[in-house]
Amino acid sequence: xxxxxxxxxxxxxxxxxxxxxxxxxxxxxxxxxxxxxxxxxxxxxxxxxxxxxxxxxxxxxxxxxxxxxxxxxxxxxxxxxxxxxxxxxxxxxxxxxxxxxxxxxxxxxxxxxxxxxxxxxxxxxxxxxxxxxxxxxxxxxxxxxxxxxxxxxxxxxxxxxxxxxxxxxxxxxxxxxxxxxxxxxxxxxxxxxxxxxxxxxxxxxxxxxxxxxxxxxxxxxxxxxxxxxxxxxxxxxxxxxxxxxxxxxxxxxxxxxxxxxxxxxxxxxxxxxxxxxxxxxxxxxxxxxxxxxxxxxxxxxxxxxxxxxxxxxxxxxxxxxxxxxxxxxxxxxxxxxxxxxxxxxxxxxxxxxxxxxxxxxxxxxxxxxxxxxxxxxxxxxxxxxxxxxxxxxxxxxxxxxxxxxxxxxxxxxxxxxxxxxxxxxxxxxxxxxxxxxxxxxxxxxxxxxxxxxxxxxxxxxxxxxxxxxxxxxxxxxxxxxxxxxxxxxxxxxxxxxxxxxxxxxxxxxxxxxxxxxxxxxxxxxxxxxxxxxxxxxxxxxxxxxxxxxxxxxxxxxxxxxxxxxxxxxxxxxxxxxxxxxxxxxxxxxxxxxxxxxxxxxxxxxxxxxxxxxxxxxxxxxxxxxxxxxxxxxxxxxxxxxxxxxxxxxxxxxxxxxxxxxxxxxxxxxxxxxxxxxxxxxxxxxxxxxxxxxxxxxxxxxxxxxxxxxxxxxxxxxxxxxxxxxx
Amino acid sequence: xxxxxxxxxxxxxxxxxxxxxxxxxxxxxxxxxxxxxxxxxxxxxxxxxxxxxxxxxxxxxxxxxxxxxxxxxxxxxxxxxxxxxxxxxxxxxxxxxxxxxxxxxxxxxxxxxxxxxxxxxxxxxxxxxxxxxxxxxxxxxxxxxxxxxxxx
Ligand code: FES
Ligand code: FES
Numbered sequence: 001x002x003x004x005x006x007x008x009x010x011x012x013x014x015x016x017x018x019x020x021x022x023x024x025x026x027x028x029x030x031x032x033x034x035x036x037x038x039x040x041x042x043x044x045x046x047x048x049x050x051x052x053x054x055x056x057x058x059x060x061x062x063x064x065x066x067x068x069x070x071x072x073x074x075x076x077x078x079x080x081x082x083x084x085x086x087x088x089x090x091x092x093x094x095x096x097x098x099x100x101x102x103x104x105x106x107x108x109x110x111x112x113x114x115x116x117x118x119x120x121x122x123x124x125x126x127x128x129x130x131x132x133x134x135x136x137x138x139x140x141x142x143x144x145x146x147x148x149x150x151x152x153x154x155x156x157x158x159x160x161x162x163x164x165x166x167x168x169x170x171x172x173x174x175x176x177x178x179x180x181x182x183x184x185x186x187x188x189x190x191x192x193x194x195x196x197x198x199x200x201x202x203x204x205x206x207x208x209x210x211x212x213x214x215x216x217x218x219x220x221x222x223x224x225x226x227x228x229x230x231x232x233x234x235x236x237x238x239x240x241x242x243x244x245x246x247x248x249x250x251x252x253x254x255x256x257x258x259x260x261x262x263x264x265x266x267x268x269x270x271x272x273x274x275x276x277x278x279x280x281x282x283x284x285x286x287x288x289x290x291x292x293x294x295x296x297x298x299x300x301x302x303x304x305x306x307x308x309x310x311x312x313x314x315x316x317x318x319x320x321x322x323x324x325x326x327x328x329x330x331x332x333x334x335x336x337x338x339x340x341x342x343x344x345x346x347x348x349x350x351x352x353x354x355x356x357x358x359x360x361x362x363x364x365x366x367x368x369x370x371x372x373x374x375x376x377x378x379x380x381x382x383x384x385x386x387x388x389x390x391x392x393x394x395x396x397x398x399x400x401x402x403x404x405x406x407x408x409x410x411x412x413x414x415x416x417x418x419x420x421x422x423x424x425x426x427x428x429x430x431x432x433x434x435x436x437x438x439x440x441x442x443x444x445x446x447x448x449x450x451x452x453x454x455x456x457x458x459x460x461x462x463x464x465x466x467x468x469x470x471x472x473x474x475x476x477x478x479x480x481x482x483x484x485x486x487x488x489x490x491x492x493x494x495x496x497x498x499x500x501x502x503x504x505x506x507x508x509x510x511x512x513x514x515x516x517x518x519x520x521x522x523x524x525x526x527x528x529x530x531x532x533x534x535x536x537x538x539x540x541x542x543x544x545x546x547x548x549x550x551x552x553x554x555x556x557x558x559x560x561x562x563x564x565x566x567x568x569x570x571x572x573x574x575x576x577x578x579x580x581x582x583x584x585x586x587x588x589x590x591x592x593x594x595x596x597x598x599x600x601x602x603x604x605x606x607x608x609x610x611x612x613x614x615x616x617x618x619x620x621x622x623x624x625x626x627x628x629x630x631x632x633x634x635x636x637x638x639x640x641x642x643x644x645x646x647x648x649x650x651x652x653x654x655x656x657x658x659x660x661x662x663x664x665x666x667x668x669x670x671x672x673x674x675x676x677x678x679x680x681x682x683x684x685x686x687x688x689x690x691x692x693x694x695x696x697x698x699x700x701x702x703x704x705x706x707x708x709x710x711x712x713x714x715x716x717x718x719x720x721x722x723x724x725x726x
Numbered sequence: 727x728x729x730x731x732x733x734x735x736x737x738x739x740x741x742x743x744x745x746x747x748x749x750x751x752x753x754x755x756x757x758x759x760x761x762x763x764x765x766x767x768x769x770x771x772x773x774x775x776x777x778x779x780x781x782x783x784x785x786x787x788x789x790x791x792x793x794x795x796x797x798x799x800x801x802x803x804x805x806x807x808x809x810x811x812x813x814x815x816x817x818x819x820x821x822x823x824x825x826x827x828x829x830x831x832x833x834x835x836x837x838x839x840x841x842x843x844x845x846x847x848x849x850x851x852x853x854x855x856x857x858x859x860x861x862x863x864x865x866x867x868x869x870x871x872x873x874x875x876x877x878x
Contacts (some may be wrong), residue, residue: 021857029747079862208819215824216815218759218799222825225758233753258742276753277762278745350763350771350825350859399761399825400859433764455876629817640823641861664768664857675863 059137060089060104062145066177068093069101071207073130075371076104077349077398077405077710078630078638079693081126082211083266085134087628090197091202092138092195092293095176096165096168097678102210104395105506107388109374110146118477119374122406122522124595124691128625131689139192147189148182149174206630211397222399226356231426232261233277234419235284235435238269241297241657243442243517246270247290248485252637263287263383264422271419277430296517297657304654305341308468308514312339312449316466316510317486320496323506326584326651328462332453336541340450341718342530343651345443345523347665351399352436355416358426365595369398369412371406375477379410383417402642403522404441410475411441411519428652437667438659442652443523444470446491448534458546459556460500462506467531469494470520471513487511494531494594494698500539519655524642525697528594532698533647533705533719538589540706541715550706551577563622564591567600570620575602584613585709590702596690597623598683601640603676603703607712610726614644614676614704619696624689626682632692633680637698640678647701649720728788732757733801739788747783747791747851748772751798759799763857772854773829773836774798780836782855799828807877814873822860823848834870843874850859 032645034096061069070089076082086100105111111119114129142162150157152174161168199204214220215514239245249270251263254403261280264271272283329335355368357380359394364384373393381388398405407465416429426433431439446469453462455542473479487496488511495501496509523529543553551572558564575581584606592601604616619636626632653660661667705716707723716724728741732755741750746765751757751774763771767782774783775797776790799858802808811834821827830853837844837852844852849870858866 061728076823080822092732113859208816211824212819212821215821215827216831217803218757218813219818219826220824221758222761224762227756227758260831278749301749310771348859350761350769350857352762398823400823402859433766433769513763599736632820634822637864638861641863643860663766664764665766669857670861670863671854671857671858672863674864675861678864 019339058065058361058658059134059142062141062180064177064180066096066099066175067101068095068099068102068165069533071103071105073105074117074126074218075235075369075398076211077369077371077397077401079126079635080209080628081121081306082208083631084127084208084247084601084628086210087132087202087207088134089138090339091133091200091392093142094162094164097202099165100210105392106388107377107393112374119372120406121371121401122403122540124597124695127460128596128689128691135194136192139194141142141183142577143189143192144186145176147186148179151525152179153183172364175444176584177689184512184525198514201599202667203627203631204625207628210228216314220397222351223354223356223367224351228356228358228398228426230274230422231356231428232273233280234271234273234423234427234429235277235280236266236269236271236415236419236429237287237289238435238439239286239291239489240349241299242519243294243296243623245294246340249290253286257286259281262423264414264419266413266418268418271429272424273419273423273427280430281432283295291408293657299518299654299657304445304516305447308447308481309339311468311514312447312466313514314512316512318508319467319487319492319511320501320509325464325506325508328506329451329453332461333456334454334545336450336452336454336538336545338450338538338541338717340534340537342446342447342533343653344445344518344720345646345650346437346652347402347404347441347523348436348667348669349398349400349402349404352433353404353412354429355413355419356426356427356428357416359417359420362386362390365394366391366413366417367394367396369396369401369405369418370402370413372408372410375408376410382418383414383421383555402524404684407521410479410530413437413629424559431666434662437652437661437663440519441521442518443529443535444520446471448529448530451535452462452538452542454542454546458548458553460542461506463501464502465495466510466512467495468512469514470518472512472520472522473534474683481544481641486513488513490527493527494592498535499564500535500557500591503557503560504581516534519571520582524639525694528592528694531699532590532592532594536592536702537705537715537717539700540702540709544709554589556605558591563598564593564683567591567620569599570681571600571602571618571685574620574679575618576603584709588706588708588710590706592695592698594695594698595690597621597692597695598690599636599695599699601699601703603700603707605704605707605711607708607725610723612648612704612708612721612725614674616677616679617703618679618681618698620681620683621692622685623685623692623695624685629682632682635692636679636696638664639694640700641670641675643697643700644674644704647704647719647721648674648720651720661678666717728792730791730796731794732777732796734796741788744787746768747774747788747796749787750788751783757800758800761825761828761830763826763829768857769826769829770833771826771829773856773866775832775836778839780837781832786830786832802831806834807838810876811835811838811873813867814869818865818869818872820862820865820869822862826856826858826860830850830858830866834866834873837869837870838873838877844870
């Protein structure tokens with residue numbers, strides 16, 4: 001296990017600040033732990049040496065009523081971090097689990113991601129990146145409570161035990177609530193020791209979600225549910241073509257609707273404000289706007305794909321190059337040539353985007369479900385002319401994120417701020433589902449063109465692949481770090497670093513980054529969402545060309561990659577790979593590493609009257625330590641459903657500059673009747689921790705299309721499958 | 727002004743006749759448990775019961791609810807079947823982001839009120855109009871079966 005080997009920490013070389021204040025009857029003990037060394041963003045490293053931590057910076061509060069409030073530096077969007085991070089603190093604190101409460105932390109530098117240097121929930125990184133920080137916060141607080149108890153009881157701290165929210169000395173007990181105030185005044189110990197993993201009582205145990213009850217009884221508050229007295233709701237008319245501008249507008253019909261309170265122009269369009277959503281929406285629909293559609297009025301995704309195809313035949317920028325693939329392919333016994341395509345995809349989280357903003361003279365309050373508080377705060381500060389610390393971001397539950405709510409451009413937060421600035425008062429800006437489907441920040445469309453040479457024994461000996469598509473990182477704060485020599489690492493991840501290529505002496509991977517004005521963004525599993533499909537399909541093609549079993553073939557290629565193998569073998573074994581399939585059922589397999597985790601899936605499918613039905617998916621993961629095995633399983637079930645919808649039927653297309661889909665009837669996602677049985681198996685692993693939110697997505701498409709090939713002999717090379725089998 | 731009976735109580739709401747029940751419930755009665763997901767009967771997030779039947783409140787005008795009993799998620803803890811469904815949801819730890827779950831629970835409760843022992847095909851038929859982007863479908867299915875067993 002990577003993290004648990006570092007059992008003690010030297011607090012003297014770090015700066016802990018603890019502050020005490022009574023908030024709502026409870027004492028606040030604030031601990032901040034300086035930034036970790038690794039940073040994604042350049043120029044942020046200086047902060048590591050910064051001894052003075054800014055306020056607010058608490059990671060937990062102990063109330064005199066014994067409640068332990070854990071503050072989350074990350075956002076709860078379904079992934080169960082509301083439970084996992086408290087588990088880490090509670091473990092080291094020996095807390096009473098029934099006394100745990102949870103809050104989202106405010107936006108503040110202290111809550112910056114330990115690896116990325118800014119406050120963000122993404123990259124399937126929360127658990128591994130917080131594994132030390134939250135355990136340390138728990139351990140440190142425990143040490144202070146023990147000191148306080150020792151002083152109070154006049155005994156040596158070394159004789160004291162902690163258990164279930166109490167410090168115990170013989171038959172005497174003091175609750176954490178009783179000790180909280182005294183603990184806040186204690187000297188910070190120079191070292192605290194983290195528990196030996198064998199002593200863990202909470203970590204590694206399936207633990208029920210702490211946000212379950214309120215999400216079951218309807219009381220959980222999402223951004224859509226924010227209601228501030230006097231607030232108005234705004235719905236915005238945006239250009240039907242990306243980049244279009246308002247030439248002029250006529251709001252007379254909108255203003256006649258009872259309940260419409262205001263109409264304001266903002267950089268993204270025209271906002272109608274009303275007492276409630278329904279009236280605002282009617283007002284928005286009654287606007288007459290003359291748009292200057294700009295240069296994208298002819299945008300056509302079918303044409304773009306043709307252009308991508310041509311580009312793929314030209315020389316691109318090298319993303320990986322070893323040996324001389326062109327001449328090696330000339331010597332191959334067999335060659336495979338294939339083109340793969342994947343479409344633009346909307347995230348379409350269940351909760352349509354929204355953000356409530358109230359701008360005051362020297363402060364601004366923002367209520368929203370966001371994955372990226374830091375950049376949102378900066379954006380609001382810029383628009384309002386306030387200082388970032390004057391902007392309070394109140395993070396509420398996210399009704400799904402999938403990447404859409406982590407936008408470096410802070411699009412929906414900025415727009416809502418513009419609306420509130422133009423109109424005054426408190427304004428909740430709400431997107432309709434149509435606004436969401438048409439409003440962009442899509443997973444980019446990609447085209448891959450590959451040429452693989454197989455040796456006489458069927459093993460790949462040369463590999464060439466060109467990838468064409470938009471860059472997600474271009475123009476974001478991540479650009480300097482993520483784009484090297486013109487190659488966006490997220491466009492080629494999963495290919496350029498593929499374990500399959502490591503064993504191939506001659507290979508060339510090239511990238512063509514297309515400049516287009518379609519707003520793009522990371523979509524659950526980012527580049528792996530297309531590269532996993534392409535690589536696992538190509539390897540399957542190679543196995544069939546070599547007339548070998550796809551599992552056996554992969555095992556040979558991955559023989560030096562034990563974590564891939566562990567996941568692959570476990571999934572195959574649990575799926576009964578060596579048993580014959582039932583009549584009419586095809587079986588396919590895929591394995592892919594992303595975000596530090598290794599996931600293999602076996603899918604069983606049938607095809608009837610041109611329609612694919614996925615009956616069963618057996619999934620195995622090696623993510624290192626599984627902190628909460630049940631929520632880990634839930635994340636893989638979730639990833640399979642999310643990825644399967646895109647595999648079968650989701651796509652965003654453009655014609656005459658406009659998005660052709662609008663709502664769930666034509667931007668189709670997975671439904672109950674399409675959900676296969678899912679079995680998730682966890683590789684018992686002491687390897688480095690990886691993520692679990694995203695890595696379940698990449699293997700599902702190829703597991704399904706490989707199964708279709710096994711059953712029908714038809715190779716699906718373009719997603720979604722749609723009616724290709726009809 | 728319309729009078730709607732919501733969760734057993736008559737409420738006077740300043741809603742135009744054509745306002746969908748969803749917005750009368752959320753924005754006027756300020757019961758925020760019922761969710762907006764699509765506004766066109768495609769996702770089920772807005773599911774409520776009208777005289778015990780599951781309806782999509784985003785496309786049903788308030789005029790259709792006058793004189794009838796409207797029940798929302800906030801009332802499920804007092805509904806005999808709703809309680810069992812909620813307990814099964816908790817037992818199986820169904821929820822993820824949670825945004826679709828009010829609608830899922832309302833749809834599942836209506837299903838079980840009409841069908842004491844739904845098969846997988848019955849569940850597909852009754853629940854496929856309720857989208858869950860988090861993919862909690864396997865757990866929803868398991869929870870419905872578990873609730874049916876408790877109710878038997
Ligand atoms: S909001 Fe009513 S069905 Fe989607
Ligand atoms: S739990 Fe997130 S949409 Fe269903």
